[in-house]
Amino acid sequence: MDKSTIICRCEEISLEEIVEVIANGARTFDDIKRLTRCGMGPCQSKICNCLVAGVIHEQTGMEFHQIPLPRMRMPISPIKLETLATNSTTFSSVKSVLDEVELEDGKVK
Amino acid sequence: MHIKHHPVLGEQLQKTITIYFNDLPYTAYEQQTVAAALMANGIKRLGSSRNLVQPRGLFCTKGRCCSCYATINGEDHVRTCQTMVEDGMKIYPNDEDPEVRGECCGD
Amino acid sequence: MNAVETDVLIIGAGPAGLAAAFETASRGLQVTLVDESKSMGGQLVQQTQVLSSLPSIYQPMCGFELAAHLSRQLEDFEIRYLLGHRVIGFYKDGSVGITDEKNVFPLRAKKTIVATGASENAIAFPKWTLPGVMTIGAAQTLMNRNFVQPGKNAVIVGSSDFAMDVALQLSKVGVRIRGIVEKNTGVKANGTEKVEQVRKIGIPILLNSSIKEARGIGAVSEVDIQQGEDIWTEKVDLVCVDGGRSPILDIFYQLGCSFGHQEELGGWVPQYNNDFQTDCENVFLAGNAAGISTQGALLVTGMLAGINVCAALGAISKEAVEEGKQSLWKELESIETRSNLKVWQARNQHIEKFAHPVLKDQFIS
Numbered sequence: 051m052d053k054s055t056i057i058c059r060c061e062e063i064s065l066e067e068i069v070e071v072i073a074n075g076a077r078t079f080d081d082i083k084r085l086t087r088c089g090m091g092p093c094q095s096k097i098c099n100c101l102v103a104g105v106i107h108e109q110t111g112m113e114f115h116q117i118p119l120p121r122m123r124m125p126i127s128p129i130k131l132e133t134l135a136t137n138s139t140t141f142s143s144v145k146s147v148l149d150e151v152e153l154e155d156g157k158v159k
Numbered sequence: 160m161h162i163k164h165h166p167v168l169g170e171q172l173q174k175t176i177t178i179y180f181n182d183l184p185y186t187a188y189e190q191q192t193v194a195a196a197l198m199a200n201g202i203k204r205l206g207s208s209r210n211l212v213q214p215r216g217l218f219c220t221k222g223r224c225c226s227c228y229a230t231i232n233g234e235d236h237v238r239t240c241q242t243m244v245e246d247g248m249k250i251y252p253n254d255e256d257p258e259v260r261g262e263c264c265g266d
Numbered sequence: 267m268n269a270v271e272t273d274v275l276i277i278g279a280g281p282a283g284l285a286a287a288f289e290t291a292s293r294g295l296q297v298t299l300v301d302e303s304k305s306m307g308g309q310l311v312q313q314t315q316v317l318s319s320l321p322s323i324y325q326p327m328c329g330f331e332l333a334a335h336l337s338r339q340l341e342d343f344e345i346r347y348l349l350g351h352r353v354i355g356f357y358k359d360g361s362v363g364i365t366d367e368k369n370v371f372p373l374r375a376k377k378t379i380v381a382t383g384a385s386e387n388a389i390a391f392p393k394w395t396l397p398g399v400m401t402i403g404a405a406q407t408l409m410n411r412n413f414v415q416p417g418k419n420a421v422i423v424g425s426s427d428f429a430m431d432v433a434l435q436l437s438k439v440g441v442r443i444r445g446i447v448e449k450n451t452g453v454k455a456n457g458t459e460k461v462e463q464v465r466k467i468g469i470p471i472l473l474n475s476s477i478k479e480a481r482g483i484g485a486v487s488e489v490d491i492q493q494g495e496d497i498w499t500e501k502v503d504l505v506c507v508d509g510g511r512s513p514i515l516d517i518f519y520q521l522g523c524s525f526g527h528q529e530e531l532g533g534w535v536p537q538y539n540n541d542f543q544t545d546c547e548n549v550f551l552a553g554n555a556a557g558i559s560t561q562g563a564l565l566v567t568g569m570l571a572g573i574n575v576c577a578a579l580g581a582i583s584k585e586a587v588e589e590g591k592q593s594l595w596k597e598l599e600s601i602e603t604r605s606n607l608k609v610w611q612a613r614n615q616h617i618e619k620f621a622h623p624v625l626k627d628q629f630i631s
Contacts, residue, residue, distance in 0.1 A: 065390075166438040172413050195408050
């Protein structure tokens with residue numbers, strides 16, 4: 051692998067870009083995702099997840115069990131908005147970003 | 160290339176179907192996915208990447224990588240590895256993002 | 267629209283899902299089986315090699331034959347088949363969203379068995395994104411399921427047992443394998459017989475080597491292979507990457523299950539106890555999703571998850587459960603210690619850590 055090797059096929063994020071954000075303190079897939087868009091394309095990190103974990107391991111020496119999984123939100127695979135919207139009123143709500151942070155008095159802890 | 164005589168499964172390819180890629184006709188068989196049928200006809204590039212405009216094609220065949228996206232019968236971003244061929248299907252490569260911000264789309 | 271109700275929802279109609287469906291449906295439970303594919307059997311359908319280490323009641327057979335057998339076994343029962351359907355996620359009230367690509371509808375199950383299987387890991391090298399570079403499983407699917415020759419001249423990156431199987435199959439349909447490239451000092455495959463067969467038909471196995479770069483306009487046309495100091499070019503139109511497999515976890519993640527890490531089981535694996543029950547009471551798992559193993563073991567885990575779900579829903583007597591569990595665990599031990607002892611040890615370690623998962627409450631950052 052050289053530094054221009056693509057790690058995230060969808061968003062075309064190179065090894066160099068990922069190494070750079072790790073050098074700046076990124077330690078998890080989601081850190082890297084927020085800084086580079088890695089894993090935000092149509093496959094939603096299904097392909098680059100293991101590659102990114104490998105890069106984190108190589109760059110930081112962290113063991114694989116110390117590198118958490120990326121978030122996996124609904125929808126699990128691509129779906130037409132037209133399809134997703136069917137029967138929308140009969141469904142309970144989905145887990146939202148707000149469910150993912152701990153709130154205290156309506157503010158993020 | 161289609162495998163007419165499979166070493167284990169025998170002669171499975173019987174019913175031919177015509178599909179169109181960039182308006183040109185190609186022969187496919189009913190058991191095949193769109194991506195596979197195109198590959199049998201020597202077509203591997205199914206689209207271009209969004210940033211660097213690099214060629215993309217089939218990668219995982221399991222509907223996960225989305226690398227085989229193409230436009231089928233007017234619908235953009237269809238996973239061609241998960242779509243079976245149908246007679247007369249019109250397929251175009253996924254070369255640019257669809258226009259969603261135009262006036263016609265209410266922007 | 268009211269949610270569809272079912273006793274047991276089985277996600278994935280591969281070997282584990284079908285085995286679980288038999289155990290539950292045959293004891294009178296109402297079973298719903300979902301799979302994205304329109305056909306049953308999952309990845310078994312394109313396995314044309316004879317499967318080793320099946321449970322003792324089975325004759326040796328190929329994957330596609332096993333798929334047909336497992337589907338036939340369900341014919342006597344009333345099962346709601348949702349083939350060509352996908353699970354898109356879970357809602358706050360616990361119902362699952364299922365789509366037939368036109369509509370999304372909610373489904374509510376008393377117990378869920380997740381048998382989503384495994385996905386193949388990628389291997390990156392410069393220009394691995396070119397068309398013609400694909401996973402080894404993709405090449406096999408094209409050849410054995412779609413009857414398409416994926417290329418004429420190929421290299422395979424990785425040397426697992428599966429890579430050896432596919433190398434032999436590709437050769438039989440006229441693909442010339444220019445080499446099997448392995449980065450380590452030894453072949454990864456355990457099956458020495460298969461490795462011997464591969465060598466015998468003249469496929470070079472290159473150790474300590476890697477792909478330095480792929481090139482091509484519109485599709486791959488050549489690769490540079492590096493072995494030590496030597497670098498040379500092979501003209502190929504197919505590169506198959508065999509990066510190993512990992513459990514597919516999206517559904518467990520959405521359900522809020524905990525995870526542990528076991529390298530030998532494929533990395534992150536949902537945490538489960540010896541009933542194949544996750545830390546979400548109503549969620550069971552089976553197959554490769556519970557750790558990568560051989561097809562025989564996958565069947566047994568499906569049966570185990572199935573009878574434990576029957577027990578949880580009171581569809582089987584206590585004695586029968588205990589007896590069934592004991593014999594199935596024995597079978598699993600026998601298969602896994604024979605085919606890959608490390609997997610068996612990792613599975614036991616994983617179960618021991620049920621109460622102490624590494625990743626928990628991952629929805630809360």
